[in-house]
Amino acid sequence: MKIHTTAKLLAAALGVSLLAAGCSSSSPSSSSTANSNQKVELSFWTWVPNIDKVVALWNTAHPNIHVTASKQAQGDEEVTKVLTAAKAGNPPDLFQAEYQALPTLVSNDVAADIKKQTTAVKSHFADGVWQQVTLGTDAVYGLPQDSGPMMLYYRSDLFTRYGLAVPKTWDEFAALAKTVRQKAPKSYLTTFSSADPGWFAGLTEQAGSAWWSVNGSTWKVNVNDAATKKVADYWGNLVNTGVIDKQPMYTPAWNKALNDGTLLAWPSAVWGPGVLAGNAADTKGKWTMAPLPQWTAGENKTGNWGGSSTAIAAKSKHIDAAVQFATWLNTDPQATSGLVTQGGLYPADRDAQSGPALASPPEFFAQQTDFYQLAKQIADTAAGVTWGPNVNVTYATYKDAFGKVITSKGAFTSAVDTMQQATVDDMKKNGFTVATG
């Protein structure tokens, strides 16, 4: 316990060296790229379920570039592992990276710039998605794999029972939240979660926030911009007047509330049906998906919650071969349909979004037959976003700062100011050139 941190480090280092031993014995000694009579071995870290079945398709069709996928923990844990492996000099050739983690990986010199190999496939992706792999620069640091355009899920059965209309704007949403409290005093329209910064970030993107941007060689940081404060203030009023719930998402209590109808709606992302099926199994067929409420009536905008890309290690000996595989994985119809059916992803590739694999709705939403047609329309309206090099700090601060204002019934905008302060302080401490405002 005393050496918790170091023990973890050491364990990681040991794991990496073992892995390195495994790799070096199987990969060819030459450092040249894919060559017709030479077999290339690529390692690929990912957490997509059943990815090995998709990779197997590639391996049969490409005997000279063999990819070995190894399953990883989702999200930040994998990033930490990739960073450690790269520090030890043995990163995997390819790895899955959430969009907001890319800048951290790039600034650690872990992810390669693959601009020249990927100019042809840019048109496969919506602009908002593509922006997330360029970080607002001229480079390209990964190929988009899946995206998480946000939408509203609501209990259509309870909406009918209480005589509620689906809100088109956030004003209607707030009014509806009050109505729900009157008609069903034990229920709430939804909850504000201090545990999910990605959710909040997506909501502010819809309002037009730009937390980071690049200006020459300077980072502009604006986590507390007007759009973000507007969103924070909106939710703060709802929470502090008791009109909506304030419990964190992804707890047993939250699952129960979704399951027994205590929570009537969930602003979430396109992957929501999978979560509802797993966490609120009793409500099958009772939910309906609609576009997120808008800030101005008649608009069509949304943000992204989650989504990831396939990045290539800067230290990989076979960058060209790796890009070839990553391109296939994320744009080839056979591969993307595998990602959808086997991995349960919502593909970033625009053709795949209307492909045969998404022709019928998710099983949990069987009654909403046009689910994916509507989802594609919404996906095209997702705002672009530039992530900064320390999203991890901003996100970690979100959890504590919002936890605090919720407990003390404080102003939500002050939590946003805390996030800005922590983000800028961390960047300055590390030497980044930063401008604010």
Place this chain on the structure above:
Amino acid sequence: MSTAATRAGGRRRGRTAPRRVPYVFLAPAVVMFVLFLLVPIGYTVYLSLRRVHISGLGLGRGARAEAFVGLANYRAVMHDGEFWHGALRVLGYGAMLVPAMLLLALLFALLLDVPRVRLARFARIAIFLPYAVPAVIASLVWGFLYLPSVGPGQYLLQKLGGSPVDLLSPTTIYFSLINIAIWGGVGFNMIVMYTALRAVPQEIYESARLDGASETQIALRIKVPMITPALIMTAVFSTIATLQVFSEPFALRPLTNSMSSTWTPLMKIYQDAFAHDDIYTAAAASVVLAAVTLVLSFGFLRLVQKRAFGQER
């Protein structure tokens, strides 16, 4: 014994000098100690003196360089309000937890040591069993029990007409955490004390009884003083465990708004290392935490050494 065997034995003795043999036996332990304790500690100290410097956007090659910064990370830790607030919270938590847990453990040990106690074996195992449950799992289960909408206790309370109690509010969280720690820790401490009690020679009790002492008097006047070393040892262990409390609050944190992810010093270290990717500050804070723990536990030992071990000298 044949001559061949004698000769072989003689030759072997000639090759390895007897004074080297102890070192050969010690080697595995020493190697392990160096590899898994000294080297990591050394590496932590090394990391704690370094820092990353990034230039410009920090994107692209060569934008990131690691350099020695002397004691800058330690200065940062010293001025880190959150770290020391965490330490204060843990002191408050420990001040309630350690005495309560040790008194309860002592009470159980004394009760089990009373002659003709019933179901002693069953009770001993039942009290000890929670110690075998990993802290993270115990905390998750307790956390679920605490939640108003899923805990059975809360359910009964509501059925009886009460309103659910918020066991995860900024103040009640202390008691919720202490409850988990006591549940998991009493068994271990009880076993240590009980074992010490069994080692006390029975003749002492016999003579005390002949002198007319009651069981309560025997317990307070003889048993407790006789197992003082065990009490001190459990106190030191509990103090160290308390200063480094991590699993319980870490597991409860996602269930509530009222706890920060830097609630204890070790949580702050974890946050720095694995959420902020700042392994250098985390290393410095780890060294500080280890030093404080060392000073406190050795200080406590020195303080009570004379009383506890005086007669053994």
